[in-house]
Structures are given as structure tokens and as C-alpha cells.
Amino acid sequence: MPLPPWISDLPALDLLLSVAETGSVGRAAQAHGITQPSASARLAKLERRLGVSLLVRSRRGSLLTPAGEAVVAWSQGVVDAAHTLADGVLTLRADRQARLRISASLTVAEYLLPGWLLNLRRTHPDLDIAADVANSQGVVEAVRSGTVDLGFVESPDIPADLSARIVGDDRLALVVAAGYPLAAQAWRELRPADLADQTLLLREAGSGTRDTFLNALEQALGFAPALPHAISLGSTTTILATVRAQGGIGVISARAAASAVAAGDLVELRVEGLALSRPLHALWIGRTPTAMAAELLEIAAAR
Template sequence: MPLPPWISDLPALDLLVSVAETGSVGRAAQVHGITQPSASARLAKLERRLGVPLLVRSRRGSLLTPAGEAVVAWSHGVLDAAQTLADGVLTLRADRQARLRIAASLTVAEYLLPAWLLALRRPHPDLDIAAAVANSNGVVSAVRAGTADLGFVESPDLPPDLSSRVVGNDRLALVVAASYPLAAHAWRPLRATDLADQPLLLREPGSGTRDTFLKALAASLGFAPSLPHAISLGSTTTILSTVRAGGGVGVISARAAASAVAAGELVELQVEGLSLTRPLHALWLGRTPTALAAELLSIAAA
């Protein structure tokens, strides 16, 4: 059964309790920091809304009617619960202002997030920051569950129930060991169809890197290939180690491969018609992020 509308007038009930405690509308008004006419108007409105007389006014002050005494007795528990609610909400607000919980997919966590957090820490040296690393699906789950105030993902598909903002871009690279057979022909771009027979080293299902690559490959071919020789690996580090051992074609962020490619350990392959650039998104629950999350968003986007 829904609550009646007048139950929301807690300030008027609180004022009525003060009248019972002080014996006067004027003294109760002083306790609440309002004028006596304003207090009288609030109490009169409360009487009209409840439909019962609450006070009898005399030269000696204001006396509660029997109905007023009953309402005051019942109001104590309600007001105590309301105060508990108010105190709890204020504590939550203070906690949100002093703590920031982040979930980030691997590429963002390893190559971008540290610098962002360092920039945020400078004006907030006492800020409590908790950062968790997960694949894009895990990040979405954390934000949706409220265990992360802000999430960063690489996935091309964004959940419609979360707010989002582009904070940067990333590019995937297809890399092989310098001794791998395809490396000798790296000067000649491959066709997308050439990848189907290769042992592709992909991140696990739920990874934004994997989803971006598979979506780009399907768009280039016009259909989703079966990729019978593809291998799923749980981290970029594992993919790099397997690539160095000659285990196949690694599909990772170009940021992760840059130093090894520059050193000549790995060779980046080129594929005609395969677009591997992807946006990086920040996600949050609700229409607007928390103040600290909004500040980190500005740093990331800059």
C-alpha cells in the first residue's frame, strides 16, 4: 500500500515534536530557525493534511490535543529513522568525494591509466583510489553492479544501459616473431582471407581486443570466418611470449607491441582492407559521473 502524501512532510512533524517539548510554537520556531508566523503556517497546513486538530493555543502556550499527542508519539520513531537515513546518505556522499573506484581493461590499465591517476593524484594527495583490471565484459559488469564508479573499455559494443564517453583511440597490431615465415614477406600486405589458415593468438572471449579484431575481420570479409587454428590466451603478456616463441600471429594493442617491434624482435604484418583502429570508452552508471570520476574523465580525454 503506498504511503499517503502527507507522510513526506517530516519537517512539519519535527516542528510539532518541538512544540511538545518546548510548550510553545514561538520557542519551537526558534529551535528550527524560522519565524513564529512561518511555524504557525506549517503546523496549520499539517493539521489540514492530516485532517485532525493537533494543537490548542492559549495564553500560556500551545497544548497538544489527544490526537496531537498520539501523532507526536508516533513521530519519534519516524523522525529517528529519517535522521538515520540522512546521516547515512551524507556519509555516502562524503565517501564518494574521498574515494574513486575504477575498473579498466588491460590495454588502458597498463599503458594509459597510470599517467591519468598520477595527474589526478596531484590535486588530491589523500584520495583513496582502487583500480581493478578486467576484460571489457568484466569492466561492464563492475560498473553495472556499482562496484566501480568509472570503467574503461576497448570493446566496440557498448551497453545501452550505461553512459559513455570516448577518451581516446587505440590501434591493434598483428605481430609475428622475426623468424616466423610470414615475417619475410611483411613488406607485402596480406589479404584478410590469408588470416583464416594462420594460428591467430587472440585474447579470451569477453575481451575488447578480441571483439574488435573479429568484428573488423568479419567486416573485411563480408562474413564471420570460423578461424579453426585460433588460440585464446588470457593476457597480452602470454600472447607476446607465444609470438616470440614462433607460436603464431599475435593480435594485440600496437602500444603493447611497440617496443618489441622497434627492437626488431617482432614484425608487424599489414592486411589490406582491415581497419584495426578502435575508440577507447569510459563508462559509468547513471546520467552523470561522480565529481572525481568527471575529473578523471577530463584528464583522460585531454
């Protein structure tokens, strides 16, 4: 008899075990390096797939239902075996310990990763390091395929089959050229609905910057707007050049816009109720990262 499809959702079962251990979805989410809404969504999806209620949520925390207690008991050995398999396969690839392969999304690669690597070089001057730059979707694919040991993404959605840890945060900024019509109104807050008919300069599909902005706009409006005048561009540099040419409203990391805003070349717009902060995640395969990846993780989280 074949296994049911839900049996493959081991990360969600692992998360459920953490809820049982900590008594809280929030604390379990923190242990897994994901946000509480993401953890709640994964657990709700697991309940739907199993067809039983697993948790009773209250202000004091999350309690297991009788069915949840049974699922936890049956899952423990399965999840432990999965961790053993993942750790064992990584151990077989011993050459990964002597080198470090990284893939990072643009904001992390441009503004944060160089400092992290410089710090790592001080203690491991002979370490073989290779770093690749991709959008968040490309980073996830590289980590999942085993091409890299560690990935850094800005995307709000973290795949359930990868381990993750929050290593920092970032904020998006909506910027226009100083001579752009909306620049004169930068003193007042725009409404999220005001953006729907504007020329928005967004990163390409698969970019964490794009996903973060679209998710924030949908939450603020209560629906996904059509954005008929939005333009997709392949890099932050291209967006900045188009913004300077008064081609529209650029949606980029505040880090990328900071110097131009400080110089007065660009003006940052304020939008009421638009949550543009986002966590930066490190991703890897298996329960624990490789030794060098773990060291870089500690450096990134400390800084």
C-alpha cells in the same frame, strides 16, 4: 496492465531525444559518447520494438516522422524522471565522492591509466583510489553492479544502459616473431582471407581486443570466418611470449607491441582493408559521473 518490454529501453529513448535536439544521429552519438553506427543500430532496434518509423534520414541530417515527434513528446518526461532517479541514487551514496573506484581493461590499465592517476594525485593527494584490471566484459559488469565508479574499455560495443564518453583511441597490431615464416613477407599486404587458416593468438572471450579484431575481420570478409587454428590466451603477456616462441600471429594493442617491433624482435604484418583502430570509452552509471570520476574523465580526454 504490465508495461511493455520496450519501455525499459530508456537509453535509446534518451538518444532519440538528442537526435531531435541536434538534428543529427552523428551529433547525438557524439553527445552520448558512442559511435554513429552504434547509435543508428540502437535507433533501428527501437523502431522495430515500437513498430513505427521514427526518423527520416537524409544527407542534411535526420528528421522526425510524425510518429517520431509524438514519441519524443511522450518520452521527455519519462527520460527526465529516469535521470532524476539515477542522479538521486548516486547522491545517496555520498561516500563515493571521497574515493574513486576504477576498473580498466588491460591496454588502458597498463599504458594510459597510471599517467592519468598521477595527474589526479597532484591535485588530490589524499584521495583514496583503487584500480582493478579486467577484460572489457568484466569492466562492464563492475560498472553495472556499482562496484566501481568508472570503467575504461576497449570493446567496440557499449551497453545502452550505461553512460559513456570516448577518451582516446587505440590500434591493434598483428605481429609475428622475426623468424616466423610470414615475417619475410611483411613487405606486402596480406588479404583478410589469408588469415583464416593461420594460427591466430587471440585474447579470451569478453576481451575488447578480441571483439575488435573479430568484428573487423567479419566486416572485411563479409562473413564471420571459422578460424579453426585460433588460440585463446588470457593475457597480452602470454600472447607476446607465444609470438616470440614462433607460436603464431599475435593480435594485440600496437602499444604493447611497439618496443619489440622497434627492436626488431617482432614484425608487424599489414592486412589490406582491415580496420584495426578502436575508440577507448569511459563508462559509468547514471547521467553524470561522481565528482572525482568526472575529474579523471577530463584528464583522460585531455591527454
